Each structure stands twice: as C-alpha cells, then as structure tokens.
Amino acid sequence: MRAQIIDGKAIAQQMRDEVAVEANALAEQGWQPRLVSISVGDMAASELYVRNQQRSAESAGVQFEARNYPEDISLEQLTGVLQGLNGDPRVNGIIIQRPLPAHIPVKTLQKAVHPLKDVEGMHPASIGNIVYNDLALGPCTAVAAVEILKTLPLQMEGLNVTVIGHSEIVGKPIAFLMMGLGATVTVCHHMTRSVAMHSRAADAVFVAVGKPGLVTGDMIKPGAAVIDIGINRVDGKTVGDADFDSCAEVAGWITPVPGGVGPVTVATLMKNAVLATRMQKDHYRDSYARTDV
C-alpha cells in the first residue's frame, strides 16, 4: 500500500480541543453554547448519530439537549417548536435529525431555523453565503471534507479537484468551498459520461454518492488525495464509496471509512455551535448598542 491513511479521529480531537477553549471563554461571558437536537418518531435510525453528537458535544464543552417528538406531530406544531427555539436566547443551535416522517418536509424545517442558529449549515442563506465566499455556518459534512484536505501538504490554489456527487448539502458545497480556496473544480454525477476521465486528471477526488466501490484505483491519479464521504453498509460492515484497497495502492492519501470524514463532521458541528453562539452574542450586542444611542 502506497497511500497514507488520514486519521479523521485525530483531526476531530484537535478540533474539539480548540472548540472547548472557545466554548469555555464564551461560557465565562454568560454565553454557554447549547445545541438542541430535534428528532421525530422512531429514533432507531438516528439514535447512533444523536449519541455521537452528544458525546462530541460533551468533550467540546457544548451543552446538548436531545428532544424527541411524537410521530404524529404536525408540521405546524413542529414549526412552532422551532420558532420558540429561534427566539430562546439560551439555545444557540438547532439540529434536525433525519429521517423525518413523510408528512414533515425536511427543507421546510431547515428554512424555519433562524440562519444564526443554523449549525448544520442547511438554510438557503447559509448555502448562499458559501457561494459568496463569506463563510459563516457551512454544511458540516462538506466543511469537514475540505478541512481534511487542508491538513495535507497540498497547495490549494490551482489544484485540480474532481467532486463526484452533486448533492446540495455535500457535493455542491464542497465545490464552492474548493473554488473559494482557488482550486479548479469539476463536478461529476450519475449523468456524467466518463467519471474516470475527470477523476484521473484530479489532484484530489471527493466522492459523496452512496455507492460502495464506485471509485477504484484505476480512476485515481498516482499520488492524488481521495476523500471518501460515502457511508454504506455492506455485509454488516461500514464502507465508503471508494474501493479502499485498490485506491490505497495508487493514491497519496486516503480517508478510511469509518474513521475519516465522519468524526470530523461531528466535530465541525461543534465548531459551528461555537461560531453560532459568537454570532448571536455579537448580534445581541449590536442590537443592544443601537437602542442605547
């Protein structure tokens, strides 16, 4: 094996340590960062995520409250809950756990979260701010994938990057974030004629499709970085979208699944919690100063 395996857990630990310093500083000023997680109905599918987030929050000095609402809650009631949380100064970030019941459209909920409390970075205004290179709260998975690439000894300006997958919350935001860093970015997806043609030309490949084994070693330029965002269950094991063994023979760096992008994503959520708290604090101060004039 040629590739260096990127240690997502170590990167996440360092991020949490940095977050903890800031969270403590904010707490001392009366702004203890606090997240509220909302799940609806049966929590079997989201329980593991919620538990991970809770643990990560504790280690990062962020308070975490997991709320579960009954399956038959109406969209109107749930929007009302969010409005209450938007207006509550002791809540600094809101997480909407998926899946949601069919009668609750996830986008409607995401838009109902106040942009200053949008720690998942899902609100259209949050996404638009990324495009404007004015990064406040970015979508956690995309930010995490890019943060991982930034730990490598690669010059981002002019880097040829291929993103495989063009979802709104992962593929596209990675593309803008990398453009913002000066990379030349190609975005491929299921309609692309030849993904390999683009991936072979890339110094770094991000893959976020949800198809195990989609990217094989012959699709990678020798020495390139492979950032694997896929999470798939195959024969009881968790694997990514890259065929790890063949890619690791060719790539210069590769993220494992699990232990790569996943832990950094949860740590990014905590970083967003601290960012959101600081933005709310500034907003509060600005509003307060104005009435004082």
Added chain:
Amino acid sequence: MRAQIIDGKAIAQQMRDEVAVEANALAEQGWQPRLVSISVGDMAASELYVRNQQRSAESAGVQFEARNYPEDISLEQLTGVLQGLNGDPRVNGIIIQRPLPAHIPVKTLQKAVHPLKDVEGMHPASIGNIVYNDLALGPCTAVAAVEILKTLPLQMEGLNVTVIGHSEIVGKPIAFLMMGLGATVTVCHHMTRSVAMHSRAADAVFVAVGKPGLVTGDMIKPGAAVIDIGINRVDGKTVGDADFDSCAEVAGWITPVPGGVGPVTVATLMKNAVLATRMQKDHYRDSYARTDV
C-alpha cells in the same frame, strides 16, 4: 466561418413578449409589476444600463421608476430607503445600480433587499436557492447565459461544460444552474493551471472574466457552443472575452458581443420582475388566508 451566430436580441424579444402577457394578466388582478432602480451619485457610468432597462421594461409591460440619490447619502439612509421599498406593496422589485460610492458596500445593500423583491437575484438566499435547484429569482446574467444555451439543440444531461470565471454573480451561479440541468461542470479561473485543457474538452464554454481575447479558437472543441459574457471596451468598440473571429471558425455556435448575452440579461430582469410580483401576490394571499381562518 463555421459557427452559427446566436441572436440575443431575438431571444430577448421573445422573452419580453412572454413577460408582457404575464404582466398584463397580473395588472388586471391589481398587481401591476413595478421596478424601482436605485443609483447613487454621478450616473454617467450606469446611465446607459438604466436607459436600457427602462426601455426593456416599457416593452415588457413593467413599470419602471429610476431614482437617483445624492453622492453623500449615508449607508443608514440608503438602507432606510430600501426598508421603505421592501414594505411598499406597489413596488415589486428593487435594482441597485453599480458603481456605488466607496462608503456604500454593495453587498450590504443587496442583503437589505427583501428576497421576494430581489429581481437581480443577488441576495444570499436567492443564490442558496439556486444551489438547492429551487430556482426562484436567479442572478440575471447567469440565468440569461444559461437560457441562451438552452435554445440550442444540445442535450443538457451529461453535457461537458467549462465555465471560465468564478465570480459569485456570474461564473458560480452558471455552474450550479448547469449542474441542476444535469451537465458535468468544470469551473476555471485565474489560478487554473491550463484553462485550454478544460475548455477543449467542453461541449459548451461560458466565459465571464472581463479580458478581451482570452478565449481563442484553438481553445475550443470543434462544434462546441461559446457563450461570451464579457463586456470590454477596446479601441472604442465593445467586445467580449472570446476572440470572435478565431472562435467562430471552430465553434458550432457563438454569441456576439454586443447583441448576445446583454439583451437577454435585461429581458431576464423583466422576467424576474413578473416572477417577483407573482411570488408577492401569493405571499400576500397566503398571509391573508391565514388571518381569515
């Protein structure tokens, strides 16, 4: 010459005709679409644009009011003007003419325009909605460039597209719009190692940089479409970013400058005016219905 020259004026005329039908229908329901243009200080640089918009509005059945504020207006006063227009139901769209004096940051003004009245499609939420493939009011130039490509007999799904220029209001939105249509998109810019490598592989090239002669015929795949968004003054003539003569020898289709993307951009502004008016009408009805329950 091999390329077919795309007639932007004809495309714009057809768009205005369609807009006029909708504008009249809205007017009959008491919702006459109306735009307000804001310019600050010396209007020499923006006068031509404003006059073009005014003429296009008249021909599309959209009312147009051009306001000019004195050079020394404060940001606070101007934001107050925008808040007034945001709240005025007889105003359906607000246009911020550039350039602005140095003490007025354009992004702050763009964010102060209510998203439902953002006919230029510049608000972060408008940009974010494009990323979400949930197109409401898109940035006019980007939408116009894509609309022009859509008039050609090309299958958008799987099309290899290269966008040269990664500005927030042109290059990046073109990239998302084309991704939304199923194209495989590469975005190049001044940090790209070899623009030609990417442009030669493309079935369609968008160029929006502001450098005359940047794209030459040897950078284009035979038969490809060249959509030229540049507007440059050279020796008293207006030219695009593509070297027209050499590109036209190779390309299948090419937009002229002037007479290509420019007129379609102004027509797109009018289309946005009608879209904005309809969204405001729906929003008003929804709000009214709710108080009626």
